[in-house]
Amino acid sequence: MAVDNLLERITDYANRPDPYPLYAELREAGVARQQDGSYLVGTYHDIAALLHDPRISADPRNHTAPSRGWAEDGPKPPFLRLDDPEHQRLRGLAMRPFGPPHSPGRIDAMRGEISRITEELIETLKDHGQIDVVDDIAYPLPVTVICRLLGVPREDEPLFREWSDAIVASADVRSEEDSTPREQAGSKARAEMGGYLVDLAEQRRGHPTDDMLSAFVNEPDPAKRLTDEELAATAVLLLIAGHETTVNLITNGVLTLLRHPDQLDRLRQDPGLLPNAVEELLRYEPPVHMRERIPLANIEVAGTTIPRGTTVVLALAAGNRDPQRFRDPERFDPARPDNQHLGFGSGIHLCYGAPLARIEAQIALGALIPRLGTARLLQDPPPYRRNAMLRGPRHLPIEL
Template sequence: MTTDTLLKRITDYARRPNPYPLYAELREAGPVVRQADGSYLVGTYHEINALLHDPRISADPRSRPAPAPDPSTEEPQLPFLRLDDPEHHRLRTLAMRPFGPPHSPGRIDAMRGQITELTEELIDMLGDRTRIDIVDDFAYPLPVTVICRLLGVPREDEPRFREWSDAIVASADVSTENDTTERDRAGRQARADMGRYLVDLAEQRRGNPSDDMLSAFVNEPDPAMRLTREELAETAVLLLIAGHETTVNLITNGVLTLLRHPDQLDRLRKDPGLLPGAVEELLRYEPPVHMRERVPLADIDIAGFTLPKGATLVLVLASGNRDPKRFHEPDRFDPTRSDNQHLGFGGGIHLCYGGPLARLEAQIALGALIPRLGTATLIQDPPPYRHNAMLRGPRHLPIEVHEAT
């Protein structure tokens, strides 16, 4: 096989359980590898990191040359995740405002007690069951409940936005398919429906605020710091999806990795103080986000290659996390790894907005699960994976918990 089919092979669902040999092939082929469809893959750590911090690299898909758009497919407002500065900075700043001042403990750290309480409730609900699906029984309900409380979304409405979320995430996936029209249409419709739902919910709190982010957005006293209705819709949708999608994968991949490495599981059980470092290592070793699409705003020379203006650029973050030129024994899971400047949350101005919350939830969740995992075994390995290649994680993770002997 030739290297110009790497992206097609990486996104092939059959490769979802273990894309890492393909990432090694990508790194060996060079820092930059052109694909048959004209896109460019970058899989080496230093080049990815440089491009993430390069202001000539755009996150806005509208930066890519294209035929005149069909008005029915135009998106009047994009989430700040897909915008460039200065608009990205403005909207991200407004979205972060309800969390509290920068570098202060803020709202997220104040939720530690609530997250711990929710985690304990989920553990209690597992009871003495011997068969558990880590995703459905634990890794999904925990972050969904947390983000619902943070935003002020009734937990009973969760089934509605799970369907919306699945469609939105599918439309954001990296794809080599020639026709993604239906997928993209479904994603736009889901975003519009979820946005209307969240804006309507927020409007109910105008003048009658609760202690939640939707209330903070619509009751902002400073006119210069208020979001428009369209900005509120896209920002709330982004927060709801980003607030749980990556965390589900982080927790699930964490359990899967620990069960595959019983020596490290036992180490963490004996020394829970290693858990923060273990979560950082999981973000490197089995990250929840594997790649990001970008667009060069100019011809960019990097590592002896020229990335042409307007090309589709795919930064394979998970490949960079396994780059032996940056990490010693990168294919080894080591919870005590030092100098672990991974790409698990991206980098640059688009460093993951929800990273601090995901870290906190993963530390608390895994800390509560680890005592139960000592007698657990995987029922299916590899487990069934979600179809998304960009946000990679098991769709289910069935385990069996045996009685201690």
């Protein structure tokens, strides 16, 4: 079959339940030029090399095509979509109240609270014969955690959920004729959500509280303060990234374990395998399937020349099942050795929130596994989210 429409087929909602045969086609091709002029890369070693290549930009303003949602004279993208040195500066400032070296114990100290939130969620479901893993556990847990970490009122969740949906949709990798309406909706949502978060932060200026928004506006060193624009972009990124991917990680974890009852039983018998199992889930069913990059010069990948300024889609989920890198890659193995997956990306943009996501997934799955012994899926495949880049079930109904 022709590979010049692979992106269209991968992003077709009909293939959301199982895009892996398409990823195998992509790996066979190595690099596939698409009808819209973009390029797909699907082999592990090529993806890893490109994620570490300084000639590859994350900044959408480096497209030779029109703005793709980020105008030169508009707001700067968040640090996730910037290159060094600006990326390094903003990521470093965002990291100060989050993790090492300035706040080394912050995330680890939340283990007790995350466990308590998880147990409270599960306790409310103890008499339920059926639950939706997404709505009942996988979504409320990371949302509650990131709200407390940032200092966002949990009761405002319906407000920022609408903004989050629009922003995530605008960032999706899709093959479509006109992405303008989606990008405009995303820009509007970013502006509104950013204004909301800056206003919350300003309420704490001079009145510090134990949250990240407060830490940002009460930074004593003028050289280490974020501007209002930077604060808005950073806070929006942290609030969205702090829950969107973790929802998928937890939900895909439950789905995978219920599809592999032998491995579920193995983890029930040996809970010490759980950290390894989470790493295997990040490889086998990752929450992020694709990332978009832009070459700053003509580059050659697997014998194909990719022109400067074009879109390159790195299919991380395809690389995670590359038989040239992983032995028996289609097998889910919670004890898999040498599991240097691409579930959190790689290179300078390695996921900022990976330590928190790992802890949340370990605690959530650790609490659920003993209760899944007689559980069964009520829908398989379950209904999936529309998003192809952040792939995961929209609902996961199970019977306990």
